[in-house]
Amino acid sequence: MMALIVELVLMPAVAFVVGLAMLLMMRKIAAKIQRRVGPPFFQPLYDVVKFFGKQTQISHGLIHDVGIIVAVGGYIAAETLIPVPGMTGIADRTDVITLIYFLMVPSLGMALAAGQCANPNASIGISRALTAMLAYDIPFVIVIFGMSWMYGTTNLVQMVEYQQAHGWGLFQAPLLAFAGLFALQGMLGKQPFEIYVAPAEIATGPMVEMGGKYLGSLIVMQSFSLYTAGILYTTLFLGGGVTWIDFLVKAFLVVAIPMTIAFQFPRYRAEQMLGSLWKWPVLAGLLGLAVVMWS
Amino acid sequence: MTLLDGLWLASALTALAAGLFGRSPSAGPWLTALYGVQFLLVAFMGPLAYGADPVPASPAFSVLGYGLSWQFTALSWFFAVITAGAALAAAWFMSGAWGRHYAEQGGDLRLLQLALALNPSTMYVLLASRDFLSLFVGWELVSWASFVLMLAAGGVGVRWALRYLVYAIGGAMAVMAAMVLSHALTGSFEFGALAAVVPDLSAGTLWSLVILLSGGFGVKMGLLPFHLWQAGAYAETPGPGSAFLGAISSRMGLYAMLLTLFGVLGLGTLKALSIPWTPLEAHELLAWIAAFTIVLPTFTALKQNDARWLLAWHGIGQGGYMLMGVAMGDALASAGGLMHVFNHATYQAALFMAVTAVVYRTGTADLNKLGGLVTRMPLTFLVLLVGIIGLAGLPPMNGFVSKWLIYRALIDDGQPLLFVAAVVGTLGTIVSVYKLLHNIFLGQLRVEHESVREVPGSMLAPMLALSLIVFVTGLAPGLVLDWLTTVQRELGLAVLAPTLGGVERPDGGLDMLWVVGILFAGFGVGALIFLAGGRARTVHQLDNYAGGHFLTAEVRYHYSDNFYAGLMHRIGPWYRGSFQWLQDSVVAATDLLAQAAAGVYRVVQPAAWLLGVTVLALWWVAA
């Protein structure tokens, strides 16, 4: 019991640290592509501390605050559902389906907070964000189904065990892995699927009214989301991790791919986003599904 | 005098009292107490859900040599407890301020009270039926009772009620055909007699039975393509009535299907019945119909601009989950499908009530004419929030558990397309209900709603109670799943072994106690982090970033119309050719035929028909 509690505390903490590092990596990649130097190593941490410490903190009402708490808290809780090397948290008591729906809770929190801001730009942003969710989740659930069927379990711990015994999912179901990566691009909200932020057009959408600790919380949330996406993909396709080192290498690699792709692209309109996410990854996913189920 | 007799008596008394005293708004609390008595009587039958012997009714009739008898079993009880709860909540909701308001607006409160009271009382008759004849009697009574409730408000509702009536009678006739077919096969209306001959029946006969029964009962459930009546009929019913109807009324179809298709024919029969030239079997066909019922109505809901219509369309879609779960038939799926009946009743009633509360205060359910009400009606907002989380099937509410069970079973059964359909339905629901919440409660408060206040306690209490149930059964789904094991045993389905928190299995289980616990712990930590930041200052809603322009009261802008513009740009064209064409063409064909029929009676010489038919008859005789 004690060990479990330690795990439950440790897992989000690790996630926070690694997530900030991923944030840093993201900005470094962007800088490299744009031939800039990029921020210093501790910049993400500085940012968070700065935002939380600001004098001017503007709240737009209770739900604004609650939404932010739900967004951050939901991710903190979600980290305990994905097994990492040496720690399983409550991954054994839940499964990948729970995790997917769990991950929607922070989004809902952010949507609440943005909605309460009473800024039309925020509402437009949320409408686009939810549209994006509808777009990327369809290929993603096809992937989830395929992998669960292949591994014969929805338990993430067992998935890792299976891959460590029989080889990575990436090699057994490459089409599904491709579809998953494509969906990941949307899930992280990176170009070309970042219409919901669209800073020049709707003034960063959901974030338009956020400042101070609100924006800081959103940065924390983003770092969590990067981490979660990375390790979830690693767990599903790359055999999880035996040790922290190979686990983190894989996770960073996974996150690096969308980042690298992102900065090569312009921004898609909402319907273009739907079109591309419902076409290629869904086709690949269904094909991969057929291969998995009939072989 | 058994408990069932008592329940019938109590419900009849309630209807009588509603008819006598319903006109006066002050009778509301007393009527609510009577509904409470009904609920208690159902609760006293609780041991049924844990395997106690069925509770029979004392009256038994014999007509034309066929006996009718009634009894409550675990299946009946499960549906009855939902019915009683929904009726109690609806009656409570209208017992005070709402009822007075309705009467002041010129509504016929007595009629509404009576219609509401008739619904549960007829449902208790249906739920107790144990042969085809009593089933049909109960079925018709329930259909007519809900017709009365839909009619209660008059106005636009009448048109929808009439449309419902046509569908309902059509469905009832299909049921009657199935019942008479069964009689032709066995010479009796007993379920047992049919069950006994099922192994000897030809595939054609079985298909006829399956199609007639599922079609007939499917009308009430709003299964595709018989769903077109439901949204309008439920949405245009006065508030508490629509809460009751949305919660349980169409589930009677599921009950009757369970009773006949699963209880009598048996899941094994459905599984053995394959569709020629396809790999599908009868139960998969049902699951596919369910899948379409999930997806199409859900996305129709997404387009609605009226909160009540939006909810009603979602009600149709959620019915698909129930059928899908039950049709898949294994322990997890059927438990999920059945539990969804309970879950849906709880959150749907709460949602309709919350919307009704908004209408009560603002006078409109038009999603383009509201906004920002969270600061004025925070508790109603809370109820709606809890409700939509349940409806969307997100943790920690109960809707998540039932859907999880269904998803998990679909993975077990290897049904990827059904799985995707189910998830797509959920995603569509999330998208749609956020619009509902946002357009009513978030964004900018309209000038005319500045003075809106929270609704009074008589309306809040049932809503909050329902929300509490939504949360508690999400936290500890085992409470409900325990009942369902008995129901599964009764129907001859595989039996689930639930824990308090859900299901324990090594290859991916669910323990909601942990999930919810962790989630709230996360919120706690999140709150700590949040509070670690500097103290925030709350500003006026118009004090926000507007691109260098100052927003004033004259230019309030709440982004609500065509909320998902981008999405609609892509999927808008797909709405064409939803099943409306089917209904339209049936009506058109009937009208054409009717014109021809009327033409028969407009001829100059009616004797021409006489000569014609004589010649034809003689020709036929000679041939």
Added chain:
Amino acid sequence: MTLPPLEIVLYTGAVSLLIIGLAGLVMGDNLVRLVLALAVAEAGVNLLLVLSGFRQGAFAPILLEGRVPGPMVDPIPQALVLTAIVIGVGVQALALALVLRVRRAYGTVEMRTLRARLHEDLDAAAGLPPETSRNAPAVERPA
């Protein structure tokens, strides 16, 4: 079936009368003619009925004292046909009376006009707007 030639002729005649009468009833338009057609049809069927008792060369079925009863024709149809004729006459009289009444009410003895006026009357009594033809002009034609 071997029938004596005379009977074939008689039956053919009776059936023809019936058919002519019914055809007249359908095809005629003048009410008086319709009544006459009805009379023809009734005559045909009455003839048929009386023929059913007919046997060639038989006597009338009257038992008179001192006469040897040879083959007799069937008396029942004759009794029946009398009744039928009486009824027929009564109905025709009633029909003619009604024709007169109709002429007084509507000023017509044409079935087509009667039907049109009757239905107009019925619609008017029910408070319905008359059913106009789709081809009828919406307003009065200019003179």
Added chain:
Amino acid sequence: MNFVVLAVALPLLAGFLTPALGRSSRALAQWLGWGTLAVCIGVLWVAWARLDGGTVAIAIGGFRPPLGIVFYLDAVALLFGLAVPLMALLLWPREGTPQQFALTLVLTASATGLALSGDIFNLYVFYELTAAASFGLIAGRGTGAAQGAALRYLLLSAAGSVLLLAGITIVYLRTGTLNLAHLATLAPERLQDPVGLAAFALMLIGLGVKGELFPVNGWVPEVYGSVSGRLAGLLAGLVSKLAVLVVVRILVLIFPQPEAAQLMLVLGMLGIVAGELAAWRARDLRRQFAFSSIGQLGIVFVAFSVPGEAGIVAGLAVALHHLLVKPALFLLAERWGGSIEGLRGAGRGHWLASGLFILFALSLVGLPPLPGFWAKLLTVMGLMGLGTGLAWLGALTVMAATVVEAAYLFRTLSVLLAREAGYTSPGPHRGLDLVTASLAGLVLVGSVFALHPLGDGLKAMAAQAADVQGYIRTVLGDRAVARRGQREDRISEAHPASRGSDRPMGRADRAYGWPAGSPTRGARS
């Protein structure tokens, strides 16, 4: 039991007296009519009580059957016989002239005769008398529309009578008898062929004019649209049923071949479709009910077309239900006649009338446990029990018609009960109409509580009516029954597979020679 004849003779006599009496005192004529009807009811009631479920044949004038004409009394005959004066009393033309009283009495007499007679030509005579009386009653309203409708009805009906008489002639040619019981003994060998079937077809169509059989019911909307509600109720409720009863008697006793029933089934089905759909489109209440009555009569024909007891039970149930409901509805339409759209809100404030309308509509549509449901259920059960494709289609038609029926009845109701501001009510219903309709409503509701005995009673009645041997035995004695039995045996030996089907009697016909009629043969054989 010979006193039963009074039930026919008395109203006839009174009918001829009334106009003369009416010249001096209208009230006296009215009282005479009422008294006569009351006596008729008494007579038939006593006969019902004495009969006690048995059957009796009464030879009129002392001539023994098959030579003499007979009245045949069984439960069905007496039930309908009893319904005639009862309905005539309830739907008495109160505001009418003495002539109308007389015609009503004549109608009563002849309709009672239709119910009781056991002789096919006698039936024809009563049928014609009924027709003549109803023409008079229809035209008696005096409006141009009523007279036009009466004339058009007359022409159609007279053409039907010609066909009926032609059918009777064929039957007589074949068998040489007109007594139903005697025909029943001879039918298996002489009428089981296309010619016999043709005779049935002619009689069916002929009788169908009054029985509102499709498509010879063109008169229905015109007549019901132009006469008073009471008369429409009498014609739709009662007279049509008696015509159907005659058809059923003929069908059961003389034409057991399935083709005959099939013909009736097909025409009945078409009638349901045409009637209900036309009612769906009807724009005024009275004609809506008229068309609806065509549809209901279609169901009656369809129900009776099911062979054996099942069909008769179902048919009786549907017919009796309609007998009760339709006149009451026509009475309600008396005040609410006219365009349906014009009735917006007319039912509000008249809660008794509206309630009755709702009750009748519910029963017509078949809400259990109202009697209409059981009637419909019996019909569908009978049809589906047959298992043939045509019967299935029939059942389907009945059920589809229910949907249409529900659609238009409740559309009308919703208009009646609509909340409409500024509507001027056409005034309350006349008290008597309302009382009569309430009576029907009470019987309807009361029968819900007596479903069990009613069901048993109907079954016993139907068993009696379906019992051909019993009919023959009652009228002709035991020996005739044995003879029919022998004949049937002989036929089934000769054509073991095809009895009652295609044309089994061709050779037997020739063996008997033709024409078969002779005055003495019938009596001897």
